[in-house]
Amino acid sequence: MSSQPLIQARVCFAGGQRARVLTFDGECDAYLSGTLEFLAESAADLPATGDIVLVRPIDAATVLIEQVLPRRTKLSRRAAGTRHEEQVLAANVDLALILCGLDGDFNARRIERYLAVAHEGGVEPVIVLNKADCCDDREERLAAARAVAGDSLVLLISALSGEGCEALAGLLAPGVTAVLLGSSGAGKSTLLNRITGSALHLTAAVS
Numbered sequence: 017m018s019s020q021p022l023i024q025a026r027v028c029f030a031g032g033q034r035a036r037v038l039t040f041d042g043e044c045d046a047y048l049s050g051t052l053e054f055l056a057e058s059a060a061d062l063p064a065t066g067d068i069v070l071v072r073p074i075d076a077a078t079v080l081i082e083q084v085l086p087r088r089t090k091l092s093r094r095a096a097g098t099r100h101e102e103q104v105l106a107a108n109v110d111l112a113l114i115l116c117g118l119d120g121d122f123n124a125r126r127i128e129r130y131l132a133v134a135h136e137g138g139v140e141p142v143i144v145l146n147k148a149d150c151c152d153d154r155e156e157r158l159a160a161a162r163a164v165a166g167d168s169l170v171l172l173i174s175a176l177s178g179e180g181c182e183a184l185a186g187l188l189a190p191g192v193t194a195v196l197l198g199s200s201g202a203g204k205s206t207l208l209n210r211i212t213g214s215a216l217h218l219t220a221a222v223s
């Protein structure tokens with residue numbers, strides 16, 4: 017087995033000892049090698065969604081992850097508990113789409129927190145204000161979002177009607193990895209359904 021050469025793959029799901037990875041031949045199940053687990057100094061050293069990894073094929077449908085290649089960018093948070101370990105939510109992300117509803121979901125402080133997470137990990141943030149179709153004071157909320165946005169792009173869309181979605185889809189060029197960030201009800205699934213079929217490389221939808 018160990019004579020099998022290592023090949024490069026991308027992690028599309030990571031959950032404890034198990035993962036799913038994409039190789040040039042398609043998607044398959046993956047397990048962590050003993051060496052990888054032994055050498056990991058913390059959970060942040062283990063594969064996360066979006067990681068580029070070196071894997072060793074075990075059979076046609078299974079590989080062992082031997083190595084996690086250095087991350088270009090990442091989205092992390094402090095894990096709950098006393099040790100405050102870093103939890104990597106997604107790795108090698110190009111765009112963090114910070115989705116915020118213009119309804120009762122709107123919260124400029126929350127947008128600021130997501131911006132901080134993106135900047136800390138070297139990810140370009142884009143603020144996406146959703147539900148433009150059902151908001152009476154959209155100009156006021158747009159101004160509030162722009163006030164915290166800094167240099168980041170702010171888009172106004174309706175995932176339901178499609179308004180503004182072409183501009184957003186235009187950011188998702190082939191090879192771009194984007195992550196949707198936003199609270200429950202912000203419209204992540206609705207937006208994803210609308211833009212499915214464009215050049216989106218989804219890594220994770222994170223509440």
Ligand SMILES: Nc1nc2c(ncn2[C@@H]2O[C@H](COP(=O)(O)OP(=O)(O)OP(=O)(O)O)[C@@H](O)[C@H]2O)c(=O)[nH]1
Nearest residue numbers: 146147150174175176199200201202203204205206
């Ligand atoms: N009016 C309006 N409603 C929207 C829009 N986008 C989403 N919604 C509605 O908002 C509700 C929540 O949308 P979801 O797409 O399920 O939200 P989500 O972010 O995926 O939520 P979780 O999966 O719980 O994290 C649904 O009832 C959608 O139909 C929009 O642009 N306009």
Ligand SMILES: [Mg+2]
Nearest residue numbers: 203204205206
């Ligand atoms: Mg959803």
